[in-house]
Amino acid sequence: MGWEAPETFLFDPEPDIRATALELYWQTHELGIISPHGHVPPGLLANPQAQFSHPTELLIRHDHYVFRLLYSQGIALESLGVGVPEGEYDPLEAWDIFCQHFYLFDGTPTGLWLRLELTRLFGVSEKPSARNARAIYEQIQAALDTPAFTPRALFKKFKVEVLATTDAPEDDLSPHLRAQRDGYRVIPTFRPDGLLQVLRPDWKERLARLEAVTNRSIERYRDLLEALQERRQAFKKAGATATDHSAAQVRIEPLPEAEVERLFALALKGEINPEEAERLEAHALFDQARLSAEEDGLVMQLHLGVTRNHNRALYARLGGDMGADIPHAVDWTRGLQPLLNAFGDPSQGKPLEMILFTLDESTYTRELAPLAGHYPGVRLGAPWWYFDSVLGIERYLDAVSETATLHNTAGFNDDTRAFASIPARHEVWRRVVANWLSRKVHRGILELEEAHRLMRLSAHDLAAQAYRLKPTPQPS
Amino acid sequence: MGWEAPETFLFDPEPDIRATALELYWQTHELGIISPHGHVPPGLLANPQAQFSHPTELLIRHDHYVFRLLYSQGIALESLGVGVPEGEYDPLEAWDIFCQHFYLFDGTPTGLWLRLELTRLFGVSEKPSARNARAIYEQIQAALDTPAFTPRALFKKFKVEVLATTDAPEDDLSPHLRAQRDGYRVIPTFRPDGLLQVLRPDWKERLARLEAVTNRSIERYRDLLEALQERRQAFKKAGATATDHSAAQVRIEPLPEAEVERLFALALKGEINPEEAERLEAHALFDQARLSAEEDGLVMQLHLGVTRNHNRALYARLGGDMGADIPHAVDWTRGLQPLLNAFGDPSQGKPLEMILFTLDESTYTRELAPLAGHYPGVRLGAPWWYFDSVLGIERYLDAVSETATLHNTAGFNDDTRAFASIPARHEVWRRVVANWLSRKVHRGILELEEAHRLMRLSAHDLAAQAYRLKPTPQPS
Amino acid sequence: MGWEAPETFLFDPEPDIRATALELYWQTHELGIISPHGHVPPGLLANPQAQFSHPTELLIRHDHYVFRLLYSQGIALESLGVGVPEGEYDPLEAWDIFCQHFYLFDGTPTGLWLRLELTRLFGVSEKPSARNARAIYEQIQAALDTPAFTPRALFKKFKVEVLATTDAPEDDLSPHLRAQRDGYRVIPTFRPDGLLQVLRPDWKERLARLEAVTNRSIERYRDLLEALQERRQAFKKAGATATDHSAAQVRIEPLPEAEVERLFALALKGEINPEEAERLEAHALFDQARLSAEEDGLVMQLHLGVTRNHNRALYARLGGDMGADIPHAVDWTRGLQPLLNAFGDPSQGKPLEMILFTLDESTYTRELAPLAGHYPGVRLGAPWWYFDSVLGIERYLDAVSETATLHNTAGFNDDTRAFASIPARHEVWRRVVANWLSRKVHRGILELEEAHRLMRLSAHDLAAQAYRLKPTPQPS
Known part of the structure; x- marks a missing residue:
């Protein structure tokens, strides 16, 4: 399942x-x-x-619900693209960090929203993790590039x-x-x-x-x-x-x-x-x-x-x-x-x-x-x-x-x-x-x-x- | 039921x-x-x-649990007989207003007490509303007029x-x-x-x-x-x-x-x-x-x-x-x-x-x-x-x-x-x-x-x- | 049971x-x-x-969770051996008072801990009361006197x-x-x-x-x-x-x-x-x-x-x-x-x-x-x-x-x-x-x-x- x-x-x-x-x-x-x-x-x-440019822009960089918790566990905000201009961070790397630490959101409202958003809107069928980070990134990016998004x-x-x-x-x-x-x-x-x-x-x-x-x-x-x-x-x-x-x-x-x-x-x-x-x-x-x-x-x-x-x-x-x-x-x-x-x-x-x-x-x-x-x-x-x-x-x-x-x-x-x-x-x-x-x-x-x-x-x-x-x- | x-x-x-x-x-x-x-x-x-004189006197005029909530929804206290002498308001009209807005008490303690009081003590069998207001008034009044009350x-x-x-x-x-x-x-x-x-x-x-x-x-x-x-x-x-x-x-x-x-x-x-x-x-x-x-x-x-x-x-x-x-x-x-x-x-x-x-x-x-x-x-x-x-x-x-x-x-x-x-x-x-x-x-x-x-x-x-x-x- | x-x-x-x-x-x-x-x-x-010397020393005298509640119901702390030197109170009497009032701990965390401790550790199988106070005292004392305790x-x-x-x-x-x-x-x-x-x-x-x-x-x-x-x-x-x-x-x-x-x-x-x-x-x-x-x-x-x-x-x-x-x-x-x-x-x-x-x-x-x-x-x-x-x-x-x-x-x-x-x-x-x-x-x-x-x-x-x-x- x-x-x-x-x-x-x-x-x-x-x-x-x-x-x-x-x-x-x-x-x-x-x-x-x-x-x-x-x-x-x-x-x-x-x-x-x-249009939304990419998954990191859409889900991480501007959402203090998301990056606050990562920061609390010792992750530098700059590595997530927070507070730095586009071009001065790597969106893919930021996304990887986010997926590696996705378990931090277990049971939180942010975790529930992300689950609904990722499954319902983007058809993601696996919980993000280090293993599937890139595949999910590409799946979301492909959607964002269409007029339906x-x-x-x-x-x-x-x-x-x-x-x-x-x-x-x-x-x-x-x-x-x-x-x-x-x-x-x-x-x-x-x-x-x-x-x-x-x-x-x-x-x-x-x-x-x-x-x-x-x-x-x-x-x-x-x-x-x-x-x-x-x-x-x-x-x-x-x-x-x-x-x-x-x-x-x-x-x-x-x-x-x-x-x-x-x-x-x-x-x-x-x-x-x-x-x-x-x-x-x-x-x-x-x-x-x-x-x-x-x-x-x-x-x-x-x-x-x-x-x-x-x-x-x-x-x-x-x-x-x-x-x-x-x-x-x-x-x-x-x-x-x-x-x-x-x-x-x-x-x-x-x-x-x-x-x-x-x-x-x-x-x-x-x-x-x-x-x-x-x-x-x-x-x-x-x-x-x-x-x-x-x-x-x-x-x-x-x-x-x-x-x-x-x-x-x-x-x-x-x-x-x-x-x-x-x-x-x-x-x-x-x-x-x-x-x-x-x-x-x-x-x-x-x-x-x-x-x-x-x-x-x-x-x-x-x-x-x-x-x-x-x-x-x-x-x- | x-x-x-x-x-x-x-x-x-x-x-x-x-x-x-x-x-x-x-x-x-x-x-x-x-x-x-x-x-x-x-x-x-x-x-x-x-004796209790009438239902409005019994249940509305002196109970700030009741009239407070009606006031919060824009109803004038005076129209409920609150703070005005007997004779300077219409008990039946006050009762009608109360019954029209009885839904405001859904799920509140006042609503529960009224339900118990009206059903157990006075035998009322319908939730008060604009439609049945007068009938309920009369039912309570009839009871209040007896020595058992x-x-x-x-x-x-x-x-x-x-x-x-x-x-x-x-x-x-x-x-x-x-x-x-x-x-x-x-x-x-x-x-x-x-x-x-x-x-x-x-x-x-x-x-x-x-x-x-x-x-x-x-x-x-x-x-x-x-x-x-x-x-x-x-x-x-x-x-x-x-x-x-x-x-x-x-x-x-x-x-x-x-x-x-x-x-x-x-x-x-x-x-x-x-x-x-x-x-x-x-x-x-x-x-x-x-x-x-x-x-x-x-x-x-x-x-x-x-x-x-x-x-x-x-x-x-x-x-x-x-x-x-x-x-x-x-x-x-x-x-x-x-x-x-x-x-x-x-x-x-x-x-x-x-x-x-x-x-x-x-x-x-x-x-x-x-x-x-x-x-x-x-x-x-x-x-x-x-x-x-x-x-x-x-x-x-x-x-x-x-x-x-x-x-x-x-x-x-x-x-x-x-x-x-x-x-x-x-x-x-x-x-x-x-x-x-x-x-x-x-x-x-x-x-x-x-x-x-x-x-x-x-x-x-x-x-x-x-x-x-x-x-x-x-x-x- | x-x-x-x-x-x-x-x-x-x-x-x-x-x-x-x-x-x-x-x-x-x-x-x-x-x-x-x-x-x-x-x-x-x-x-x-x-070694632990006796049940009153082990469970009552030093545990303010226990004696606080007894005090709140009018029991003198000194009668429980609290704040007085060993030898200036009677451990058995203190234990009796504790057991007589054990019902005060019904539903409290102290009551739950005591239940676990007495049943699991000491094999007590009855809730303490005035009736069984001495028997439980002796059961615990016997255990405390062994090297396993x-x-x-x-x-x-x-x-x-x-x-x-x-x-x-x-x-x-x-x-x-x-x-x-x-x-x-x-x-x-x-x-x-x-x-x-x-x-x-x-x-x-x-x-x-x-x-x-x-x-x-x-x-x-x-x-x-x-x-x-x-x-x-x-x-x-x-x-x-x-x-x-x-x-x-x-x-x-x-x-x-x-x-x-x-x-x-x-x-x-x-x-x-x-x-x-x-x-x-x-x-x-x-x-x-x-x-x-x-x-x-x-x-x-x-x-x-x-x-x-x-x-x-x-x-x-x-x-x-x-x-x-x-x-x-x-x-x-x-x-x-x-x-x-x-x-x-x-x-x-x-x-x-x-x-x-x-x-x-x-x-x-x-x-x-x-x-x-x-x-x-x-x-x-x-x-x-x-x-x-x-x-x-x-x-x-x-x-x-x-x-x-x-x-x-x-x-x-x-x-x-x-x-x-x-x-x-x-x-x-x-x-x-x-x-x-x-x-x-x-x-x-x-x-x-x-x-x-x-x-x-x-x-x-x-x-x-x-x-x-x-x-x-x-x-x-």
């Missing part, structure tokens, strides 16, 4: 649970994919001729209904518009972190690009806010329905205007300290929330509580996104209170719509499920990053379902840079949800028809609702 | 586990209910003629052995005494929060009521302490065996006397700040603990770690208990150390008996189970509020059983305002415990007879021991 | 899972025991004539390949050398806490012993550091491969040299305050890490986040290790960053090898698995103390396997003072791992051969790798 993923993949062995899980999963088979948050480069879909062809094959990318305010949105013009619904997401975190090394550079794209001079915080306001409108016109924000802390609260301008002036002079920069960011996030609540209705995603680039030597050498972002404890209850008091109760107008993502699982039952189970505008985002795994998803469902209920969640998003892994990630989510619902059916906690309703919501409809995505016809 | 709760409700489907769970659960069938902590209004049992009749039907209410020191205890006189063991619990939290808007009013009920003038902290001491004695005479305390922080430590009086004087003048108020509260809690340990032996319940009334706009509009109390992280290990050092070791006399309740599940294995597995006077309270659910109970049992053991817990309490839901809540607890014990039997971790012993303890005896409740004959 | 531990002990009842678990467990049957961290007194193995005989019987003890820098290492000379691989572990925590009551005394053993005068911090450096070399020569450190906080960062010497001088004068002592300790730990990374390659074990001797009255009366060490929350992400930035990235030379142990389970998924899944030198230590239980091990495996993978763990260590319980502890670990792997096989997450590979790693090889223990022939 070959390496494969059987029909009952990820289901409990207990026969009744397995049968119902399969029935629930089966109903999602014809549903398209809603991908409302991720990091696929929009250029891939803008150009009808775009262009990003656009895969977009249709995967039944993607909508794909949201993540974009800086200063980014060009023409790739999205070109894709849309040809019938591929690729929409941007407004992610202004790089402009709100004034201690980032590239802050000034980004500011200059924003000045160029808005044809404005940004000398005060107020100028920045207006420029962002303008770009939010441009994003919305390009189809955006959401913003996204990542910050180290949960602290979102306004400052007096004079104080904001004072801090911004310090930032421009390069004289702001970390504590001041954090307060300025907290104010700026509050302003972005206000724009969502009072002006443009963009759904606000918050991804909070991470120490970015924890490994400073590696960051200095190879830059960010090296798998060295490490979560830390946060306080959602008190950190969000000013924001929720300003925009969270319907008596103050339509409440701000927010989707909250955490990497601190202990906050689900302590803080996030109670918040989402109370405030009308609050939804819980999918388990994310280190947690989009079989057990991560199960713990998430366990933690949020009783207090917040699935109705106050935002369904699933794949959050990936790895375009070709999108169906695998949704399949793992759907299978784990199906199995989890089936367990409830067989304990008498859910009726079968209730489980069917919740299955469809989790697989598709909740994401559409949460991100205010109206259904569109698929490209044909 | 109708809507129901079968014999094997909440048990695992694995046949051996299910059979043993049923056997264990069955043994509790004849046991009465010990309800040592809750919020039923004592007046319900004081008056032989008391008075609170006193239900007290007997439910086999309640003892029901503890929660009462302020300034409250009148005659309802308890009237109920007791007629053979219904309804006892008060001493809950002085409103007098110890000097920044509450109604603090002065409560103080005045305490002055009236004790016929004392309270000008210093020492006067307050003496008045509370007197009321503790009155509570004890009325059958109380416990006190209850809720505070935002775990910080219980004494101050020098002069400092206490200085802070109290500031509080009286309305000039105390939050940090000072918190220190004064920490001292006052220490004094209450001292009275328990050295004077009256009342068991001290601590419910700590909540941001009350998180949604300030809602609080301003409708008051407290609106489902907007959100837990936050606390530090039991260091917060309780002064108290445990003063009263926790038997070498200092009989140790203070305490029951600790948390809403931060991460503290169970990190702090609370180690504390309860060491200090003789410390017991862990039942999973509470957001956690008296199938999974909440299972996580609790998993978290406390290995380090603290069930022997250092306080069994179950239903903590409810909803009198008619009491048997449902105890049934869910007992079924989940039975299933959990059965799993252990079939892994060889427990012998069957050990599981039987632990079943009876959890269902009944531990609560009686923890709250020092001597058995009494039931009313007949 | 007697009291026993069947072949399928601790396995799930589902037949497929059970069968595969048994197959996986069976493969470990012939493997020896690696015990790389524990607290067995080395003298036990130094002397060929050493000397520590050395048991060492061979248990197939211990290597046993690491925990030793202070000032300790005499000749017991280890005597054991080794006779073919028993007993190695020390360098644990300098007592010299780095300057507020300990016995600090000066330890310092004096270190001066004596190194024949140095220690007047400055630099003298202390050099003395420790010398002792690390002596430990290494005696076979040590690791150091061990316990601290209340995760804070390991260097100070300027002048500041270090200032603090050390204050410590010598007895004038240092707790905050200063903590900073000095943080610096001293950083120096120990530097020695590991740059000089001697000893693996650094960190056991952090505990409030030691929480019950001060008990501590004053009976001393430490009374079961009153209570964990508290810690911040690994930010606390370890200075250390990892100094020694964690391979670009700075071979990375420091560390094994991290936590008592705050919420840090596994939030902090520790991401750290170990990134940094090459970081491994996660086994679930420890309150967590070396069936559920503790399962939660650990769940929490670390997806993000860090088992490859970045250090396998198992028994961490025990109770020499005779070593096989029982390893058996529980191996059985729970086997069952956990089997569950994954039957959900399609692992192939059977992958599970076999991970089983062997977890049972034996990972510990050897993590602690740099080269295989040695067993004594024969």
Whole structure:
């Protein structure tokens, strides 16, 4: 028997649970994919001729899920082509290293995604190893060279209904518009972190690009806010329905205007300290929330509580996104209170719509499920990053379902840079949800028809609702 | 097949586990209910003629478990009759909204309790929905209008052995005494929060009521302490065996006397700040603990770690208990150390008996189970509020059983305002415990007879021991 | 049927899972025991004539897992012989109390170990109780009096390949050398806490012993550091491969040299305050890490986040290790960053090898698995103390396997003072791992051969790798 993923993949062995899980999963088979948050480069879909160059580029170089674990076992990132330009590493050698160490992914979410992707998409029938590395490389390469494996062809094959990318305010949105013009619904997401975190090394550079794209001079915080306001409108016109924000802390609260301008002036002079920069960011996030609540209705995603680039030597050498972002404890209850008091109760107008993502699982039952189970505008985002795994998803469902209920969640998003892994990630989510619902059916906690309703919501409809995505016809 | 709760409700489907769970659960069938902590209004049992007026009053208006989730999905609380006087809302319309949205409770603890309550107590055989809302309303109303559904009749039907209410020191205890006189063991619990939290808007009013009920003038902290001491004695005479305390922080430590009086004087003048108020509260809690340990032996319940009334706009509009109390992280290990050092070791006399309740599940294995597995006077309270659910109970049992053991817990309490839901809540607890014990039997971790012993303890005896409740004959 | 531990002990009842678990467990049957961290007194193995004196000495007096729980139920420690000299308590009476209360251990890890130890090692066939207490005492005593039950005989019987003890820098290492000379691989572990925590009551005394053993005068911090450096070399020569450190906080960062010497001088004068002592300790730990990374390659074990001797009255009366060490929350992400930035990235030379142990389970998924899944030198230590239980091990495996993978763990260590319980502890670990792997096989997450590979790693090889223990022939 070959390496494969059987029909009952990820289901409990207990026969009744397995049968119902399969029935629930089966109903999602014809549903398209809603991908409302991720990091696929929009250029891939803008150009009808775009192709993936080779297996190492497709599966290793840009996927920190993959290379992080290899690094942890002593493998140099550079040998995998990570952080070095094309041409300065050997893709075949990198691939060999990856296959020799493929056993490291046994039982991990990355291992499961790769198994699904390699078997389903490329027809690989053996687990990668030192022995078969080259044969698998050639098999994938042969596929990539055909028109059936262009990003656009895969977009249709995967039944993607909508794909949201993540974009800086200063980014060009023409790739999205070109894709849309040809019938591929690729929409941007407004992610202004790089402009709100004034201690980032590239802050000034980004500011200059924003000045160029808005044809404005940004000398005060107020100028920045207006420029962002303008770009939010441009994003919305390009189809955006959401913003996204990542910050180290949960602290979102306004400052007096004079104080904001004072801090911004310090930032421009390069004289702001970390504590001041954090307060300025907290104010700026509050302003972005206000724009969502009072002006443009963009759904606000918050991804909070991470120490970015924890490994400073590696960051200095190879830059960010090296798998060295490490979560830390946060306080959602008190950190969000000013924001929720300003925009969270319907008596103050339509409440701000927010989707909250955490990497601190202990906050689900302590803080996030109670918040989402109370405030009308609050939804819980999918388990994310280190947690989009079989057990991560199960713990998430366990933690949020009783207090917040699935109705106050935002369904699933794949959050990936790895375009070709999108169906695998949704399949793992759907299978784990199906199995989890089936367990409830067989304990008498859910009726079968209730489980069917919740299955469809989790697989598709909740994401559409949460991100205010109206259904569109698929490209044909 | 109708809507129901079968014999094997909440048990695992694995046949051996299910059979043993049923056997264990069955043994509790004849046991009465010990309800040592809750919020039923004592007046319900004081008056032989008391009745529940209508289904909306019974099931919706006063149950924040129910209306919280409806609010989270955008339903106005006022439309459910919450926070508005009888006569200013339409009970039938509120009921219709509730039934239309009943699917929101699928898989939640509230949904399970309602299923048990509606099917077992009222004979409802269909899940509520828009279609059958009025029919169900009428069916319940008809029952409520009969003598079999008075609170006193239900007290007997439910086999309640003892029901503890929660009462302020300034409250009148005659309802308890009237109920007791007629053979219904309804006892008060001493809950002085409103007098110890000097920044509450109604603090002065409560103080005045305490002055009236004790016929004392309270000008210093020492006067307050003496008045509370007197009321503790009155509570004890009325059958109380416990006190209850809720505070935002775990910080219980004494101050020098002069400092206490200085802070109290500031509080009286309305000039105390939050940090000072918190220190004064920490001292006052220490004094209450001292009275328990050295004077009256009342068991001290601590419910700590909540941001009350998180949604300030809602609080301003409708008051407290609106489902907007959100837990936050606390530090039991260091917060309780002064108290445990003063009263926790038997070498200092009989140790203070305490029951600790948390809403931060991460503290169970990190702090609370180690504390309860060491200090003789410390017991862990039942999973509470957001956690008296199938999974909440299972996580609790998993978290406390290995380090603290069930022997250092306080069994179950239903903590409810909803009198008619009491048997449902105890049934869910007992079924989940039975299933959990059965799993252990079939892994060889427990012998069957050990599981039987632990079943009876959890269902009944531990609560009686923890709250020092001597058995009494039931009313007949 | 007697009291026993069947072949399928601790396995799930589902037949497929059970069968595969048994197959996986069976493969470990012939493997020896690696015990790389524990607290067995080395003298036990130094002397060929050493014997265990009686059952109370063997099983109760020195095992805080056992007496902690009895104390929590109101039993005086002194009545169990805890903290009192031999001759000042009655071993038979202590044993009777233990057996009368043996039911308290139902379902606990201690109960499972005792069941394995009593049935397998001593042939006891009934669960201890008041009724059979004396008979069991005599049965064990009879065994202890035979040559088959000397520590050395048991060492061979248990197939211990290597046993690491925990030793202070000032300790005499000749017991280890005597054991080794006779073919028993007993190695020390360098644990300098007592010299780095300057507020300990016995600090000066330890310092004096270190001066004596190194024949140095220690007047400055630099003298202390050099003395420790010398002792690390002596430990290494005696076979040590690791150091061990316990601290209340995760804070390991260097100070300027002048500041270090200032603090050390204050410590010598007895004038240092707790905050200063903590900073000095943080610096001293950083120096120990530097020695590991740059000089001697000893693996650094960190056991952090505990409030030691929480019950001060008990501590004053009976001393430490009374079961009153209570964990508290810690911040690994930010606390370890200075250390990892100094020694964690391979670009700075071979990375420091560390094994991290936590008592705050919420840090596994939030902090520790991401750290170990990134940094090459970081491994996660086994679930420890309150967590070396069936559920503790399962939660650990769940929490670390997806993000860090088992490859970045250090396998198992028994961490025990109770020499005779070593096989029982390893058996529980191996059985729970086997069952956990089997569950994954039957959900399609692992192939059977992958599970076999991970089983062997977890049972034996990972510990050897993590602690740099080269295989040695067993004594024969």
